[in-house]
Amino acid sequence: MNSYSSNWLQQLSRLLVVAVITLVSAQPLHADQWVPPKIETYLSSDGASRLTVIPRGIESPLAYFQDKLDGREKAGQRKGDNDRPRGRLERNDQGVWRLVWEQPLVNDVSPVSALVADGGGYVVTFDNWHSAGFGDDVVVIYDKNGRVLKSLSLTDILPEEYVKALPRTVSSLWWAGEHRIVGTELVLSVVVPSEDAFLGDRTYVEMHVDLTTGQPIPPHGPVWDNALASARRENIKTAQWEEKRRKEMMIPLVAPTSREATGWDNYLQEAFWRTAKDWSSTTPLTFVLPSVDLPAAHASAVKEIRGILNEGFDSGYVVMFGSPFAADLAATLEREAMKIGRGKLKDSRIYIAIGTEFWPQISAAFARSGAKLIRIDPKTPIPQNPERL
Numbered sequence: 001m002n003s004y005s006s007n008w009l010q011q012l013s014r015l016l017v018v019a020v021i022t023l024v025s026a027q028p029l030h031a032d033q034w035v036p037p038k039i040e041t042y043l044s045s046d047g048a049s050r051l052t053v054i055p056r057g058i059e060s061p062l063a064y065f066q067d068k069l070d071g072r073e074k075a076g077q078r079k080g081d082n083d084r085p086r087g088r089l090e091r092n093d094q095g096v097w098r099l100v101w102e103q104p105l106v107n108d109v110s111p112v113s114a115l116v117a118d119g120g121g122y123v124v125t126f127d128n129w130h131s132a133g134f135g136d137d138v139v140v141i142y143d144k145n146g147r148v149l150k151s152l153s154l155t156d157i158l159p160e161e162y163v164k165a166l167p168r169t170v171s172s173l174w175w176a177g178e179h180r181i182v183g184t185e186l187v188l189s190v191v192v193p194s195e196d197a198f199l200g201d202r203t204y205v206e207m208h209v210d211l212t213t214g215q216p217i218p219p220h221g222p223v224w225d226n227a228l229a230s231a232r233r234e235n236i237k238t239a240q241w242e243e244k245r246r247k248e249m250m251i252p253l254v255a256p257t258s259r260e261a262t263g264w265d266n267y268l269q270e271a272f273w274r275t276a277k278d279w280s281s282t283t284p285l286t287f288v289l290p291s292v293d294l295p296a297a298h299a300s301a302v303k304e305i306r307g308i309l310n311e312g313f314d315s316g317y318v319v320m321f322g323s324p325f326a327a328d329l330a331a332t333l334e335r336e337a338m339k340i341g342r343g344k345l346k347d348s349r350i351y352i353a354i355g356t357e358f359w360p361q362i363s364a365a366f367a368r369s370g371a372k373l374i375r376i377d378p379k380t381p382i383p384q385n386p387e388r389l
Contacts, residue, residue, distance in 0.1 A: 034061055034130045034171070037110040045181075049120035050097065052088040055110035055129070057081020064109070064130070075108075085110045089146065091120055101146035106137045117181045120144065122211045124186055126176060133166065133173025141186070141214050150214020157207055157216045158190065165193035165231035165238070167202075177204040184211045192227045193234040249389065252381030255353065259324040264288040268320040268353060271376050274385045282318055284351065289323035289332060302332055309336050309345075322353035322376075330358035337365035346370035353378050 037055035044050070057078040058064050064076030074083055085105040090097040100120055105111065111125035112132055123142040128135055139152040154163045154175060167174045177189030186209040191202050205227040208217040253270050256263035268286040273279045287305055290297045308319065323329035333352065345366075352362060353376040366373055376382075 036061055037129045040110075040114075042114045042116055044116040044118050044120065046118045048092045048118070049100075049116050050090050050092075051114055051116045051123050052090070053105070053110060053114060053125075054082065054086045054088070056083060056085045056108070058109060061130070087114075087123065087125070087142070087146065089116070089120055089123060100144075103142070103146035106140055106148060106151060111140070113179075115179060115181050115186075117211070122149075122181065122184075122186075124179075124181070124211075126179065127172075130171055132171075133163075133168070133175045138175075139186075139188070139209070141209075141211060149211075152209075152214070152216070157188065157209070159228070159231075161235060162193065162228060162231045165234040166191060167193070167198045177202070181211070185209065185217075186211055190227075193231040195234070195237070246389065249384050252383050254381050255322075255378035256324070259291060261288045261290055264322050264324060264353075268322045268351070268376075271353065271382055272318075272320060272351065273388060274382045275374075275376070276318075279385060279388070284318035284320045284349075286320045286322070289321070289325060289329045291325055292328060302336075305332060306336050306339075310339050318349045318351070320351040320353070320376075322378075326354050326358060326378075330354060330362055334361050334365040337362070337369060340366070340369040342368045343370040348372070349374060351376055355379065 036058070039055070040053045042051045042053070056074075057080075058076035059078045060076065067075035067077075077083060085107050086102060087105045088102040089100040091100050092098075105125060107125065107128050109129040112127035112129060114123060114125045116123055121144045123146075125137075125140045125142075127133065127138055132138075133154055136153045136156075137151045138154050139150075139157065141149040141151075143149045154166075154173065158175075163173065163175075175191050177191065179189055180187050188207040188209065189204045190207050191197055192205050194203070196202070205219070205223055207219055209215065210217060253267065253274060256267055265286050265288050268288070269284070272282075272284050276282065285308070287301065287308070289301050289305070292298050305321070321329060321333060329352075348371045350366065350371045351374045354362070355378065356375075359375055363373060
């Protein structure tokens, strides 16, 4: 595969992950990044016990994300590597670390963090790599033999209205601070939902879990009451945002009147979501051709279009073109399309936002490519896709 194909496929996979998760979410989301999981070691506070977490072997975050989208079991699994994460507890015996237990962990790939009680009587893991705050194993308590004593979801610990108000990104609920173990109690540091929390300036409230039973201890008192009130306020704000967004989505889509590239890029993407049958499972690659009055940007865009159409655009994908400079876009596409090999773009879709006056020559230029051409009329308002509402 050439460099254009490789780069484009990587970009497309990232777009797919962000778009699909964003579309099914009800709240405004922020981007996040996850580095590949690695072996981590966690010491008890007295330094005499340590837990080593060995993640499940994955090819890469990109391979994991793509397999998740495709619904594959053991997403991203690297051949020949361990197919389950493992935990290994050791105790320091006069300077020698001796094995206490080694067991598979309940997580998919790896927990995000862990605690070890003094004496090694309990091990607690937190969250899942790439999906913090989600699942029935957000908090998992293991006993002295490495057996699961209790596996808890966030809603096992917190009211649903509180969980709903927590800050989130496209992959995760960011609910946690610095947890600790005090005797036989797990003290969880939980984010207090607020506008500042969404921006990273977070305060916390403590929740307690009895390690001997794995049961959360119901919270009470003014600090908890204030945290719960803050969560309710955030849920009201979210509901207001959702209603505002719903009204905005009902407005027919029209092409931007400005020459700014970002507006045209957003227009193309929104046009796809409103018109394509596979809007919920596909994110196209979008290109906006800038003005010739910006020679460097224009030349770069032309080179990119040439590369995609003639070197890196494999069959079966979706790409969209648009520009406030319709005549220049038509001439560029016509010129580059004439160089495409016969049938090279079979089973691919190309959306072009352009007027009817340019369509005959563009259609003729792409005729032998095998691509399916779809024209978007910038002058015709596009109604919202009912399925998105």
